Amino acid sequence: MSKSEPVKNITGHCLCGGVRYEASAARRQVIRCHCEMCRRAVGNVWTATQVLREDLKVEEDGCLSWYQSSDHARRGFCNRCGASLFFDSNKRPTMGIAAATIDQPSGLEFAAHIFTDDATDYEPLSDGAPIVPDGQHGITYP
Template sequence: MITGKCDCGKVSFSVPAVRKTVTACHCSQCRRASGHIWASTQASDVTDLTFANDEGLTWYASSDFAKRGFCKFCGSSLFYRLNTEPGIAIAAGCIDTPTGLQMGKHICVADKGDYYEIKDGLEQLDTH
């Protein structure tokens, strides 16, 4: 079982399994929401997510096709979910260690910030 939480602990969860790779999104929306890049893994179905505490969980409709879950108390950015798909992206940084995760790829690099370079040799896609 994989567990995770926000910074203040008012959102804590478990999920039986996640994808073992992390995707870093460099789009402007993800950069604004996270403060740099949005790095996440994926659970195959949102119904696999069990909350030990969801007191702080709030959802924000960040576009007409997706929403973001965050803690309304500490501001931790935790989840990203497309409205039409069963899966849910989980912020890699909120998963308790050891995670067993590895960086996998970068997406939306055509929209990345102008203050950094991506030099890790991983796959880079201009879009999602």
């Protein structure tokens, strides 16, 4: 965490409540990933924080489904309301969590845009945050 103290006790859920989770601490500030896979998977820019997988407790998973989006990663979503919630790569010990599903106030801060080479032509990218044209999913930014 670069700008503030580690965030404790994140809780969150999807729109219908069919998936609820809690995590003891966030490991990264919020990034917005503009890569084409994330955009098509979530219907928007993937805006996410990260926690250690062992720190994430999915307390309600009755509607949680997974889509294997590549040979190393899967994406967790609610099969009732359609919300995107998790990004789980077997290349790292962390789980990405959709920041917008975290209960407010999240205590998180926005850190960077990544994979902006793939950004849509209507995305302004003019908020002054750091821009990482290619980047890697899962790295700590900035």
